[in-house]
Amino acid sequence: MATLPNPLPGLAAEPTGCSLGLERPLPPGRLVDTTDEGPWHEPLLWYADEPAEPGAWAAVQPARRTAGLLPLLLDVGDGQGGPEEWELMPGEMSYPGDHDPEEVLADLWDTVAPDDATAGGRAGAEGRPGLAETAGPDDDGADPDALAAEVADGLLAGRARLKEPRLALVPARRSADIPAAIGWGGPLNHENDVARLCAVLRSWEDRFGIRVVALGFDHLTVSVATPPTTETEARHLAAEHVVFCPGTIREATPDTYAKTLLGADTWTFWWD
8 A cells, every 4th residue: 555654663763752743752662563474564553561541642643743653542452462463464455545435335235235224324326325424524513633632531531442552653644544554454354455444434534524543453443523413314324334344233223323323422343
């Protein structure tokens, strides 16, 4: 996939990250280049050795502007270890910008093949769900990056969803690209090329102001600056969620799940 110059090797020489324009030094951490096929030619990410605390995300946000490094929370406490043990696959990822999100959802619809009662959403051509319509982020909505910091603090304070969160930095063009940038294989049983799912995340970034906030071995949490405000919009979006991650609706009915999306500032997905 297309990449930008990687600033992470500089952290080997200057591990405090003082060149990143941060208000406080980075905590002790490590660079990860381990993949399923051996060492990658450059680091894929940096992550801290110690559990993250509230405020950690906001403290590294200047690195987005100064170095193109995006913040992320990694959950290393779910029994699968840290990213060195996740069998990252950067060499097998395409570029998210090469995929059309509506085409990706249509292809995945053919794989999942839920009926209207399961999907609970708007049908497009040949019964496939179309993209949920939304006005998109505007000046009256929450700032996506500020909200991402708030959501990260909430996850760190509650620790309900993340068992052992660590602060990470990833070189990526935009937040939606983070899973592909590191070659994450969480949805491997559903989609081999995570860049295709990142194309959908890009679409949600444009329509709903999402930011990728946390990754575990097989789960993903995003913040949502402009969530759906009507039940119709929420039902359409629920159909996208089901196709993006078939395990999204587990015990809830489609309508019940759609209602949970109204005004929600986080979405979480798990793949089996």
